[in-house]
Amino acid sequence: MGNCIVPYCDGPKNTNVRWTLPAVCFVWQTAMVILFGAFVRYNKEVDAHWPETKIHENITSDIENDFYFRYPSFQDVHVMIFVGFGFLMTFMKRYSFGAVGFNFLIAAFGIQWALLMQGWFHHIDSTDGMIKIGVENLINADFCVASCLIAFGAVLGKVSPVQLMVMTLFEVTLFAVEEYIILNLIHANDAGGSMVIHAFGAYFGLAVSWVLYRPNLKESSQLNGSVYHSDVFAMIGTLFLWMFWPSFNSAICKHGDGQHRAAINTYLSLAATVLTTFAISSLFQKHGKLDMVHIQNSTLAGGVAVGTAAEFMLMPYGSLIVGFFCGLISTLGYIYLTPFMERKLKIQDTCGIHNLHGMPGVIGGIVGAISAAAQSTSFKDDFKHRTPAVQGGYQAAAMCIAVSFGIGGGILVGLILRMPLWGDPTDDNCFDDEVYWEVPEEEDSADPVLQYNNHTVVNKHAEV
Amino acid sequence: MGNCIVPYCDGPKNTNVRWTLPAVCFVWQTAMVILFGAFVRYNKEVDAHWPETKIHENITSDIENDFYFRYPSFQDVHVMIFVGFGFLMTFMKRYSFGAVGFNFLIAAFGIQWALLMQGWFHHIDSTDGMIKIGVENLINADFCVASCLIAFGAVLGKVSPVQLMVMTLFEVTLFAVEEYIILNLIHANDAGGSMVIHAFGAYFGLAVSWVLYRPNLKESSQLNGSVYHSDVFAMIGTLFLWMFWPSFNSAICKHGDGQHRAAINTYLSLAATVLTTFAISSLFQKHGKLDMVHIQNSTLAGGVAVGTAAEFMLMPYGSLIVGFFCGLISTLGYIYLTPFMERKLKIQDTCGIHNLHGMPGVIGGIVGAISAAAQSTSFKDDFKHRTPAVQGGYQAAAMCIAVSFGIGGGILVGLILRMPLWGDPTDDNCFDDEVYWEVPEEEDSADPVLQYNNHTVVNKHAEV
């Protein structure tokens, strides 16, 4: 690193996270150990004493353990969280380490904290006051973390890993409260989390980004874009999200037809979204050329929007209609809304989460309210014996709560993140892995590509 | 895009798909919505009214829903379709967007159209005339799309997305007819689709490529090759296809031992193929160096060839023998047959699908016929009470039908695709993402790292 010639290669002093990042990681992980020791135990399907109790549970053999009916869904969701979200954000030319690495860090912390927070709200065993966990808790923890990773998309490249850890701590906490209100107090249905996960996470992230607005960011904008291979990496994320979304929306549905239906509805909605995304992307570009940003992101909007209603009798054509309009709206959002939001509303949304999670999440809430109101009596248990119309009203209320929580919480947390002690990058440092990562082989030109250019330059000189 | 210096960077006028691509996507997706509205409903395991009917079905609990015994297989197949086929084709230096993107587009359209076409042939509920879908239909739709993606491999880089959509429309239609004849009229067995999917898809694609022959293609041949990292991307596709092929061949087998056996036979056949592929690749290259093209493709031939017979009592060593010879034949095909076909038969096969799907598919049909003829009485239900020898004859007939349908259909569809309204690329434009995609950072020195360096150099100059 001797002859460092570009101004930002080592970064100014304030981006040094050598003490803050280890401190945050150690303290929080130690806290997790202590809290898990005090509060978390296995539930009865996980505990070795289960054989003695299963007679009372009408479970006739070990293979009826819920593990076998949830774990494959869990693994699909797990892939979405770590590979899906992680690689979707690798599209930038010099922020792939940060995208996939920080995604890994905050998800690994978030799932532990979510097990605790969601446990306290939902899984306290009244006999001993302990949180009892099983495979379904792992799925719910992944769901909670998904909302944090959505918010990460809005601030990608503009915050330090310490800020991300702080943001995750607060967002998981708020998520658990919001989830409790929507699912347990209002008794809204939200199988795939259109409202609870996507709308909340997106508006939270946008609010944070609004508070952290950087007016001079365009100076580092030369790094705010993709290169050929980074766009291919991002497609790994896109495809794993797209393929496993049916598992996401059906993962915690009721066994049997509910889970089956949620998977099929999501599958159909996503298929329709792809076609309308390609259509709009081509129609609104010069020369009809497709834009990778749209293909990477808007093709997923149908999965978000069908989340709340996936378990309902939405019907196959209903799912297609939802997907049809989401591909359209989301792609138009990338073309018109994102630039508008940056210029006029001072919201810099790196990954365009408003188009992928925000608007589709709200649409999902509305679709959920309408389809709840249109359900037959089969769902009366889910609706707590309300009439479908009344349930539709509650669904709409839930959607408003999710968005409000997101915006309010995001502003609050954004203000915390503005405190000058988290090592955030300067405007020049944004979207650059150099700040927080040892990037291979900078100075001695061992990277062939650098050589390439040196070579070009040499040639030019030779010509002169 | 100001100082565009290469002649094809914006593309000649006829490659502009700004109106045709959106039109095709919108019209066809709208048609899907209408047709699904008119014809498609949930089957009884998906429908919310199922609890009332399950007593009649001998299903004792929600966890006996077929979802739990098919969905993991479905997800593996789904990964093969979107990541497997998509990334396998990213090997070219400048066609990775097209490979993974168009694969995504035509698969997303194909699965919808396949649900309808296969539904009309196989899943009409006689009580109300509706197509009733469940998780098994999703698998079959993915299977049908696989044949379209195989054909895509032959024309990769030489056709427009509009042509691909047209091709998919017709190929899915033909597939459904061919599948109906082979499975329902002839009553051949074809668990993994060696004949129905692979042989049909491959000869269809080759016929299309023959009709669309481009005599002057070698001019753009500098783009018809790989770079280091694109070969690594392609290995993602190879490995996900290879790993999940046991799920592919067993996905729609009968529950129990049939599914178990199909998975094991496929696993063994694929393992053997890898060794013989490496052997031939090294033996026939100068200096014994391995060729990535062989490793990426021929290692998969064993999965194709064991498809028909996978459910039979092929025995572990039988599977190994099939894999052994397929690796050998497929790799030799890449070395000798593909160049011969291009020179003499005027068939340009971009991905070498004849070696990966064509020949192995035919071998699979033959292996299926032989092993059917050698089965014991355990399969008498599958064989419609024919003797094994007679069934073997029917299997062979099925194979001929698949190949004939492929060639005939391919010629027909090829002629449709030659009509001058689909925006296909000129010879100069082939294998180049520039034609249909916004490729990042074209004019100002392409790769960021270069940029970075140019910038450095400029700075240095400035300092001087």
Next chain:
Amino acid sequence: MGNCIVPYCDGPKNTNVRWTLPAVCFVWQTAMVILFGAFVRYNKEVDAHWPETKIHENITSDIENDFYFRYPSFQDVHVMIFVGFGFLMTFMKRYSFGAVGFNFLIAAFGIQWALLMQGWFHHIDSTDGMIKIGVENLINADFCVASCLIAFGAVLGKVSPVQLMVMTLFEVTLFAVEEYIILNLIHANDAGGSMVIHAFGAYFGLAVSWVLYRPNLKESSQLNGSVYHSDVFAMIGTLFLWMFWPSFNSAICKHGDGQHRAAINTYLSLAATVLTTFAISSLFQKHGKLDMVHIQNSTLAGGVAVGTAAEFMLMPYGSLIVGFFCGLISTLGYIYLTPFMERKLKIQDTCGIHNLHGMPGVIGGIVGAISAAAQSTSFKDDFKHRTPAVQGGYQAAAMCIAVSFGIGGGILVGLILRMPLWGDPTDDNCFDDEVYWEVPEEEDSADPVLQYNNHTVVNKHAEV
């Protein structure tokens, strides 16, 4: 290849594997066919005659076939073996083909040989002397191969594919013996293979690397490092290993709570490891910058270390504690121990397997011994009616056996690999795909990397 200008581009004569590699592949694959023909049959859940026997087995329907309760775990493990290990090793700038390709080759051979070796030791049917295989055998074969791939990590880039095949042949054989001693004679528990797989594989690989020590290796050290995109490729391997590790550790556990518990313990341990790895990586680097080597590898140490004890009642906080310390120790190992081992002990460990598998494997054995000694009576069947304390002693003994077998076997096999007939690369050739692979586009300069070479030439000319 006409104007070959760099000294190693074609490689010296002795690296030509044109006859040895095909010979090894053909002979061994032929041997597999013959041995499978003589010894391997389907077990009764795979065999078509199973329906007649299942009445005696208390299996009431086809969906109780073990396939449905093991196959999803098998597929996850399969992904770890081929994509996980394969891509984890692609981090080097010019050895990605070798990493993912040779990983593919030796795994495909290893699983066949492991089915035989493990079959002879564990799955002989006494009625007919045949090895009877089912889905659980496939998992065990993948496990065995994992130990070979771990050892591959130590010698990555320094051996020929022929050497790797020879190493795999012997290592699988030794593994089966070691596994038999530990599981069937000593009756130790080792669900996730901390001892049997990881400690054995790591010390085996390190011993081989020690015997094959290359004192002048630093001369080719310019290739022994990563480039930006190769580090992103390696993260694909890391994440698929990390996500599916709960499936690995639970894959062959007893049905029901045991499998459920193993998955949850592993999930928690891995989550904790991520945070401590990030902490140490930042704390010990200049400027607090994170090192991709640590993130790619040390984040996985928690999965290794919890392997033996995963099935026990380790408790959620116990798993977190194990993960906490493993992230810490493993990362410190990369910073201090790996350089020390290379300088002082003459052990060149390319991937740092001692930090990822060696130390965490030993820790896993110790944790297993301690937690076995602390178990309640629920495990008395697993412990063969020994007291928990006695079982703890046997567990510790098993760990010593695994390490001893690894070191002893590794030295022996290392001596065999030193024989001058396997086409191993010279020191100059190490870490370079050029030796065994046709690397794309050398002469015509379309690719930057080509330029690299050209540039070298220019420099040389300049020196002249």
